[in-house]
Amino acid sequence: MTNHPSQPDAIAEAAPQVNRQAKPLRVGVIGLGKVGKRRANICLSHPDLDLVSVCDVDQELAALYPNADFYTEYADLINTDLDVVIVAAYNNIAPDATVESLNTGKHVFCEKPPGRTVEDVERIIAAEQANPGLKLQFGFNHRHHYAVMEVKEMIDSGRFGNILWIRGVYGKSGGESFENIWRNDVDIAGGGILLDQGIHMLDLFRYYCGDFVETKSFVTTAYWNIPVEDNAFAMLRTAKNQVATIHSSATQWRHRFVLEIGLELGYININGILSSTRSYGEEHIVYARRQFESEASAFGKPREQMVFFDRDDSWTLEMNQFVQAIRNDEQIDNGNSHDALKAMQLVWDIYQSGRIE
Template sequence: MSGLATSEGLCATGGGERTPLRVGIIGMGKVGRRRAAIVEAHPHLHLEAVCDTNPSCRKLFPDRRFHDHFPDLIADDLDIVFVCAYNKIAPQAVTMALDAGKHVFCEKPPGCCVEDVEAMIAAERRNPGLKLKFGFNHRYHYSVMEAKSLIDGGRFGKILWMRGIYGKCGGIQFENEWRNSAELSGGGILLDQGIHMLDLLRYFGGEFTEVQSVVTTSFWNIPVEDNAFAILRGGDVVAMLHSSATQWKHRFSLEICLQAGYIDLRGILSSTRSYGEETLTFARRQFEDETFAFGKPREETIFFDTDDSWSLEIEEFVSAIQNDTPIVSGNSQDALNVMMLIEEIYRQGGGRG
């Protein structure tokens, strides 16, 4: 089958080197261009073709095959398709690419609703030899990976509760962005940015089965939400979430309280650098000795000045293809579970705006 990433496409050459996997990217906006830069720098990938409805994007990639419509790119001779398009388009592009024999990397969110994810999972099951990964890059930030290591190591015991805040201020053109179009995006700030925090709450605390929420459009003149508040419970773990487009000073904050201490993630390195320094602070509880540190334990803070998250998640994707191993983070089950949470937050909170 044309474009199928079989062993022929992955075999070693006479010199022992792998033949680069042929990549096409659908959607050449900010995220698509960032993915393209990583693909072009990867020794086992080669960018063959790009697709965008904006013809000016052709000038950005003059040496690559250019397509105006995503079905044409999917029909191209490729091993991998990156889907970096509107949320509305993602399910159709992903299912079509999988059924055409391509591995697929799809940006978050995984479509607009649970039904979208279920359609993609059905295509994945029809093509068991192919890999499907979703872009939850926050899991690959060094502060997050360090926190995960501390938690899994058992140093501070089990998680009691978590409190996550992720917000931005919107901006002058915020009301006109496609992300705030109910038709193209399917939701507002929760689906666009809050999904990252929800994914991290699941990543650290496991699955949640109870949801209470309030969803509002409190400031911006948009048809979708600009704030979402949720309390989640799964087993003995309780988590609080605030996803906001009225956070006038950008903020990323995730507090994790455990039996014997706490972990505090503050700031996240981003392209805008507007969320402050990326830090991880942790400490053991010390209230047993009230004369020493009652309510003010000795803390240790680690600063992180490099964001390799985008490259690391692509590296895991490529490794899974080359070695035929399962997708560990950002797999279809992760996508389904986080979208089920989002839909329940919308349902309990009064809708998507």
């Protein structure tokens, strides 16, 4: 059976629990790459946000946002009258920009990864703790995909029992210019495909399973002439002996996102994830209850159900969460500093456990 659920309009329902009498939050965006532009554009259409300034080293990008003040130095933007700073800068800049923004009284939304090292995140958390009245959120937008949220509800309902294991593959093809992009410059990025993309899958493992206590891995540069990894393979174990496996790859010539979850009473899979390129396929859930009790009819081939999702509102939904937390002085439930620290620790556990020279 295939279902096509209707998804709400994320903009129309933007932060529905906030005080509409309050003035929009004044926002500055640091970094106008692909993700920074996406964040800036959300600010332009969001009723609770007012994009007043942007920052990038490329001065030609000022034309994209004619009503916003433009800066080429992020410190100049931070030291203006803002409520919120969105940090979409390179990994080597993001921690400093985040810390400085917090220390000058701004709420901060920082893209993932939250830096290059665990120490970067710890430094950010120290600034957060020194400014307890401010909100800090990180851009783990995959938690806000409709399929991911639906699976979370299915797991938490208990209908399928406890999780036994998780298996995830997240991979993309590098492309002709892949060896020359900043994401593969170790001084700027800090790591390769695992830190850049695989961290999303690791965050989802934690979202569903909780924390892990043991890591075994192989991390390799199998194909590309780059100083960081292009493939990472890892097995992770929780204290409950749930095991998760991940393959994060920059040699997945056909883009792929698959997250399979085995539970006591069945299984739930997320196949595909909606993206701007639509190259990861249709985002849909496949699930079934185990039926091995009826070996004559359903042994090894239980009746599956499928649910398809045709919109990606994750970027707006996570911004709604951030705005609502600011307006109502609520905690950040998804993408908080603890989530960022744990995800980064998993990345570096995998690096240290399995680096192949």
